Amino acid sequence: MAANSTTTTPIQIDLSLLTIVEAALIVFGMLVLGRIVRKIIIRKSKETSLTWIINEDTADIVFRMFVLGGIIWALYLLGIMSYGLGPTTVGNIAFAMGFFYFSYLIAKKSRDYMIISSGKKAKPEVIVKAKIFYYVFITIAFFMTLSFAGVSTELSALLAAAGITGIVLGFSAQTVVSNFISGVFMYFDKPLQIGDAVKVEDITGVVEDIRILSTRIRAWDGTLIRIPNERLFNSNIVNFMRYPVRRVDLEVGIAYAADAERAVEIIKRVLDDIPLVLVEPEPLAYVDRLDDSAVVIAIRAWAPSEKWFDVRIRIIHDVKKALDEAGIEIPFPQRVNWFANELRVKIEEPPEEENEKGQA
Structure with missing residues (x-):
């Protein structure tokens, strides 16, 4: 009874002079071809409106693809890429790594373009959308890379391990999630x-x-x-900037002896003279309440949101100046105290000895 035997075919690496020269010519040719294509893309980028696709960054990516492709081709020719590594080969791993690298470059370029194309003031939804696209693209490219690397049979086990790891990390990273x-x-x-x-x-x-x-x-x-x-x-x-206009709310107190109607008219004229105070909605000035020390006049004026602070400062300055020129007092808080009984103050005179010393 003959014993079963298995034979393994060794990988032949061809390192003959002719093969080495041929591999070097392939790398050199792909390098030259890549430079030519790069120059063509850069020249075309100055003549087209599709600059987000045809530009210098795209030219660099294409040039790298030519160079990397030439190197992989040369290594295949030499037989190095056929060397086995477990369930796969060096060639599969090299191709998978190259695929993931260029997928990363494309995802990064697309993310940056989505943000830049929205203008100098990028909207939050554009930024979030660009980042979500980037991470989804990278995730898909990662799993495709595993397939290209020849480890698809181990992919299910990897996903199971990733699921268990995800559960563990989920409990330990609840805040991040x-x-x-x-x-x-x-x-x-x-x-x-x-x-x-x-x-x-x-x-x-x-x-x-x-x-x-x-x-x-x-x-x-x-x-x-x-x-x-x-x-x-x-x-x-x-x-504060959600809507194009915003209201300025101020209060001014005047003395009880002052003419409130006249003060209101002065304040309205001041509001009318400020260019950034909107005509519609109409600015308002009215007697709001009677405080302990002053008659309070409320001021309501609408202004562009981006100029709200400037308008508020301008109103305070101009109203104060106009009331001062009109002789209308803006009082400070004051209080009158009444005593139930007559207030008596006792004055003590110093002793005679101290008076004599002082006279001396």
Whole structure:
């Protein structure tokens, strides 16, 4: 009875001079061809309106593809790529790595273009959409890379292990997941945009960046504040720039002896003379209430949101100046105290000895 035997065919690596020269010529030829194609793409980018596709970055990617393709072709010719590594070969792994590398370049370029094409002030939904596209593209390219590498049979086991790992990480990274989900919800809710002046709880400033896990706000004093998206999503957000116009609310107190109707007319004339105060809705000035020390006049004026602070400062300055010129007093708080009994003050004279010393 003959024993069963298995034979393994060794990988033949051809390192003859002719083969080496042929491999070198392939690499050189692909390098030259890549440079030619790169120059053609750059020249065409100056003649077409599709600059987001045909540009210098695309030319560099194509040039790298030619060079990498030439190297892989030469290694196949030499027989190195046929060398086995477990269930796959060196060639499959090299092709898979090259595929993932160029997929990464394309995903990154597409993400940057989506953000840049939206203008200098990119909207949050555009940024989130670009980042989601980037991560989805990279994830798909990763699993395709595993297939190209020849490990598709191990893919199911890998996914099972990834599922178990995901469950473990989910319990240990609940905050990260919560911030990510809150970021996705904010994408659909759209409560703020980059460049908006906002107030979140006790934090006020301008939105600098909106990311998947956090939002960055530049406070009025120039400091950067990072707010996790979960906290931001569950907070009351006051967006000062959401609408094109915003109302300025002020109160001015005048003395009881002053003419309130005249003061109101003066304030209305001041509002009419300020260019940035909108005519519609009409600015208002009226007696609002009677305080302990003053008659309070309320001022309501609408202004463009981006000029709200300038208009508020201008109104305060001009109203104060106009009331001073008209002789209308803006009183300070004062109080009159009444005593039930007559107030008596006792004055003590110094002793005689101290008087004599003082006279001496």
